[in-house]
């Protein structure tokens with residue numbers, strides 16, 4: 031975390047902040063929805079970056095916490111509890127709890143086993159959601175938007191947008207502080223050399239578990255917002271491919287930079303939206319084959335774009351080891 | 356009789372059929388520098404790993420200041436005041452030298468569930484870390500990423516980190532390995548200065564350093580302690596000469 035990252039964060043947030051007036055000015059309400067979606071996925075990606083980028087924990091089932099948050103809102107709404115002041119804390123509490131349980135078990139392993147076990151836990155809940163006929167099974171369920179005692183009207187696109195914006199800004203700020211704190215130092219150093227951490231006296235497990243739980247909680251917030259955005263919840267949100275997409279956003283944007291994953295989420299969702307259109311222009315039915323282009327773009331970024339999109343803006347030689355040079 | 360700083364009783368460790376530590380008994384006295392020497396593969400590093408809690412022993416008992424620590428984890432032992440350095444440099448490569456040491460300071464400053472204040476601006480961590488760096492001779496290298504330090508400097512950083520945990524017992528695994536002459540001499544001076552405040556178990560191939568520093572020496576061969584005694588005693592010991600030191604030269608101990 032350095033000065034540059036702070037500047038990139040401020041500029042990015044400013045750009046997000048001016049989207050609503052622009053969409054009104056140019057009468058393009060679609061973009062309001064588009065960027066709301068981007069910011070929600072950005073929250074999820076930033077939360078993954080905490081444990082993946084800073085903590086070195088390759089959690090391959092992170093979308094499951096979005097699912098928990100989304101289902102918490104959906105299920106509460108199903109039972110007539112639409113109050114956001116109840117829904118959001120419960121959504122985050124539920125994701126925290128699941129994060130704590132899954133983390134407690136997954137963090138006993140490492141390396142490829144950790145990847146597999148986090149994936150397995152996520153799949154477990156995915157299939158559980160499918161089996162819940164009461165809540166729509168694999169068709170999913172609709173969910174009314176939350177009510178905030180008349181303070182925020184979630185059906186007002188602009189108000190909803192700024193709520194998401196505030197959540198993203200707050201999450202970025204809190205995690206920025208966290209990463210630089212004593213706790214953050216422990217998390218980052220554990221990624222760097224865990225054996226040394228043990229030798230100088232850190233029981234790293236509890237710190238990693240705390241980070242894992244925090245990441246799950248924040249991702250649960252993204253899920254609660256996601257349910258509101260779609261007015262709908264389905265098991266797809268927890269599908270492993272969705273976890274994979276969130277991870278791609280992190281890597282694409284710049285792992286371990288917090289703001290990078292926000293850029294990654296933007297790039298990923300915009301490409302997903304417009305690549306089919308562009309390909310349609312180039313060749314007939316090209317739109318159906320957009321993944322053929324998306325795939326190589328992602329591979330190129332991973333292979334050649336060390337540091338991701340973030341590195342394009344940050345000056346060279348500022349990534350990784352040479353950070354303080 | 357004063358209590359041993361570290362008591363090793365019947366310690367064993369095998370890797371498959373290979374016996375790396377073979378029924379070892381040893382008392383380390385408080386405040387002494389106790390050197391452990393022996394040819395490559397004698398089991399010195401394995402012993403350090405067992406004492407520090409990195410490796411679980413097959414059998415035997417380790418007590419630290421009268422307390423049984425045999426089944427304690429590495430962090431728990433560290434919290435009691437037992438620190439180690441690694442033969443193969445083990446530092447936080449992507450952190451600055453100062454942050455490396457500050458992390459060691461932080462480890463002893465209570466739990467690290469502090470999420471708000473920036474650690475790198477905390478004088479309670481930075482000041483002792485700077486002090487430890489200066490003491491080891493890296494005072495002006497604090498801002499350099501550890502990966503960019505020279506080999507000798509990284510070895511010094513190893514020791515600075517161990518010291519920063521304010522241990523009473525130091526387990527040093529070949530601290531001078533790969534160091535230049537001047538760096539070695541500096542390290543000998545430093546260890547000499549630590550004497551008294553710290554009990555030190557020193558593994559070292561540099562015999563000049565060993566005989567200059569050690570109060571007592573234990574010779575390890577195939578996981579067995581074949582002799583323990585004062586340097587003069589060890590130098591004169593027939594079994595030691597035969598098994599290890601070679602007949603003519605006491606400084607020739609083979610490669611590191």
Ligand SMILES: Nc1ncnc2c1ncn2[C@@H]1O[C@H](COP(=O)(O)OP(=O)(O)O)[C@@H](O)[C@H]1O
Nearest residue numbers: 370373375393394395396397398399400401402
């Ligand atoms: N993790 C391990 N697995 C198998 N064999 C090991 C392991 N660690 C050490 N050894 C073996 O144990 C013996 C002692 O090794 P070590 O303690 O590193 O010796 P030293 O430090 O005295 O050179 C050697 O023969 C080494 O090959």
Ligand SMILES: [Mg+2]
Nearest residue numbers: 399400401442
């Ligand atoms: Mg060794």
